[in-house]
Amino acid sequence: MNARSGDVWAFAEQEDGVLADISLELLGKGRKLADTLGVKLCAVLMGSGVEGLAQPLFEAGADVVHVVDDPALKTYRGLAYRIALVKAIEKESPQIVLFGATHMGRDLAPAVASALRCGLTADCTDLRIGDYEDKKTKEVFRNVLHQIRPAFGGNIIATIVNARNWPQMATVREGVMKALEKSPGRKGEIVRHEAGLDGVDIPVEVVEILRRHSSVNLKGARVIVCGGAGVGSKENFALLHELAAALGGAVGGSRAAVDLGYCEHERQIGQTGVTVRPALMISCGVSGAVQHLAGMQDSQKIIAINTDKDAPIFKVAHYGIVGDLNVVIPKLVKAIRKGS
């Protein structure tokens, strides 16, 4: 019987002084885990001149914000962040450390786990506290983190535990956990840490960063119209834009639609694109491969339009229209315009 102590930590990802959505999503999930364990929820915030970001983290659920502020951390560099974060973790001994499964999180977390020689579960879609029995030794571990993740190209869901090593670490897929409702004015404690980078040679220099300015906001959309290979052409995607406009929604696409050049990559929904859960998802000419479903099956209402009545997309649909999208979409647009 192995009782654990220590807080729950979430890595607060920021770039250019702007917090990433995932930071708040991690705190949403972290709050539940910390409450179940009866420990504090902490965010760890790294950068240069970033202490002002502590307040939004308190408002998103953090009790404590560990701040590592150092000019050497201004731009993310894996090696510098790893050294500073490992130092803070060794000092404070959290029992759980969560990262976003973003490019930054997937760069940083493995290096931190390697340095601490602890386990790391990748790309989790759910996290729970529960007991675990080692099937070989019959040893029972209380209150360990059950880390649930898809693997094998999305074909299986594995539950992974690391019951013997400290801390338990995981990266969490973006857009899957819910951020808490913001509590304005909520207060917390700031704990400052040294980065420990004086005199450390970091053999990487960031020369230039070109940010993509995305005009597409799928994650924030209430309604998404998503097109697949069945749309047939880039020009025909106009049908989807028309339907989305009638509903005040956004347009997404399957990977096949992106690969065929029907829509931009930033619109891709699924395992290798964005994860969304709008109030309404209208899926048009998408077959419903597991990798696609992984990014949309938690939508509150799903309408599927497909000519093939056996298409797997119907398995996750609430409403199914077996028919040609070229016929069905104009009818939908007409019915929507008529009523409003």
Place this chain on the structure above:
Amino acid sequence: MAYTCVVCVKQVPDTAKVTGKAMKEDGTINRAALPAIFNPEDMNALEAALSVKERFGGKVIAVTMGLPAAAAVLREALFRGADEAYLVTDRRAAGSDTLATSYILSKAVAKFSPDFVFCGRQAIDGDTAQTGPQIAEKLGFPAVTYLEKLDVEGGKVVATRDIGTGVETDRVALPALFTVTEKFGELRPADVRLVMKYKNFEPKALSCDDIGCEEGRCGFAGSPTSVNKIESVVLAGKGFKEIPADDEGIAALVKELRDERTIG
């Protein structure tokens, strides 16, 4: 300047071909039912190594850890222009998670004192993308992840990498490890002469002892994570309401969505 490039390649089941037949009764994957392939992004990693050799001279060494059958990916690497290939195979390596895998591979890689180490971004079975950055940490090398393009200027690498919110250019001192994405460009085709030369090639097999691994850090013993449960993704099919594809059916659907306030 001649560089020694080590590239880590993994043999994986072709998870894009998973069908009902590949699932066992207990919900686990029947790997035998899936073709074993060269992990896709490891082909891009191999291309990166070959392009460094082509432009600046040096050699390319392919390394894999796996069952003896994984020799197939090493032969494939030789067909494309790798100079040497090594297989790490040992029962003690069974059950390795990424911490143990990266430990064993780092020990193998270190034997060659490389300037460049290349890994694929991610393997399509474990799907973690953790092995590369963890090998780098163990070697004490910087890790440049999500590599799209690479050049060498004044002895330093100028690397272009995807950072999700954009692209970044780094200047990196060698030695360093790179994880390569499909954007780097496709692997060159096999060279017929090399195919003739290496078609019966059997790689030198290295055990954990040969590369100096500590006992407790390999396989199950060296792996903090354990898989507690695996379920296959079966689509339950909650049963949907079928809407006729005609004007009346669609008008009724729109009314229903309005009434329940799903749409305004």
